Amino acid sequence: MACEAPIGVFDSGVGGLSVLGEIRRQLPQESLLYVADSGHVPYGEKSREYILARCRAVAAFLLEQQAKALVIACNTATVAAIAELREQYPLLPIVGLEPAIKPAAALTRCGVIGVLATTGTLASARYALLRDQFAGNAHVIAQACPGLVECVERGELHSASTRALLKRYVQPLLEGGCDTVVLGCTHYPFLRELLAELLPPEVQLTDSGAAVARQLERRLVAGELCARGPARPARFWSSGDPAALKPLLPLLWGEAAEVTALAR
Numbered sequence: 328m329a330c331e332a333p334i335g336v337f338d339s340g341v342g343g344l345s346v347l348g349e350i351r352r353q354l355p356q357e358s359l360l361y362v363a364d365s366g367h368v369p370y371g372e373k374s375r376e377y378i379l380a381r382c383r384a385v386a387a388f389l390l391e392q393q394a395k396a397l398v399i400a401c402n403t404a405t406v407a408a409i410a411e412l413r414e415q416y417p418l419l420p421i422v423g424l425e426p427a428i429k430p431a432a433a434l435t436r437c438g439v440i441g442v443l444a445t446t447g448t449l450a451s452a453r454y455a456l457l458r459d460q461f462a463g464n465a466h467v468i469a470q471a472c473p474g475l476v477e478c479v480e481r482g483e484l485h486s487a488s489t490r491a492l493l494k495r496y497v498q499p500l501l502e503g504g505c506d507t508v509v510l511g512c513t514h515y516p517f518l519r520e521l522l523a524e525l526l527p528p529e530v531q532l533t534d535s536g537a538a539v540a541r542q543l544e545r546r547l548v549a550g551e552l553c554a555r556g557p558a559r560p561a562r563f564w565s566s567g568d569p570a571a572l573k574p575l576l577p578l579l580w581g582e583a584a585e586v587t588a589l590a591r
């Protein structure tokens with residue numbers, strides 16, 4: 328496999344752009360492909376079988392584009408599909424992401440951690456395992472956030488309705504006295520500014536984006552797959568309306584780019 332081949336990254340929509348940004352920061356020599364499965368967003372309220380079928384379709388597409396590694400930039404898709412994708416492609420480096428409970432357990436001083444994630448992530452056996460393994464003695468307050476992903480998909484990072492919804496979701500965390508909040512969905516890091524307004528300053532936020540980029544680098548090094556660069560410009564596809572994603576790229580990715588329709 329050519330080291331200069333790209334890395335394929337995908338999410339149910341624009342959330343994975345928060346992870347793509349970390350990959351670009353840490354691995355600037357790598358060429359990146361990104362699929363927003365926006366025709367099927369949100370994953371968080373859909374069945375495991377549905378998400379698995381979508382992940383298989385998107386992974387097959389990225390491999391047709393010669394991806395040398397895959398990043399499932401979505402907590403919900405990781406818990407639903409990473410085991411099956413690794414079984415299907417045993418030689419391919421596949422990196423997924425899970426709510427950052429372990430770092431949160433190390434950060435909390437009061438021993439109470441809040442987790443914001445999708446309904447699907449919180450209902451999964453993988454999440455329960457993660458919490459039981461890594462939360463240690465901390466008390467975990469988990470809050471599902473239906474509707475929040477759609478706010479980010481619309482690019483509404485500061486609107487009154489996004490603020491009202493987020494306020495409702497952080498309320499139980501505040502009442503429970505948490506001092507650390509896990510952003511357990513890749514859409515939520517785009518709401519950090521709003522969260523900073525809604526949470527007391529001593530509350531710390533954690534997400535998994537940077538850790539995923541580090542893990543990806545380890546996998547590339549182990550497989551002798553690191554690119555020398557220079558990277559080619561990132562390429563974007565959407566299974567939804569490409570015209571809806573295109574204006575969001577400067578906001579969420581920091582650069583304008585063309586978006587191609589993904590018809591599958």
Ligand code: DGL
Nearest residue numbers: 339342370371402403513
């Ligand atoms: N961004 C995704 C995650 O990390 C999923 C959002 C969704 O489609 O519900 O969980």
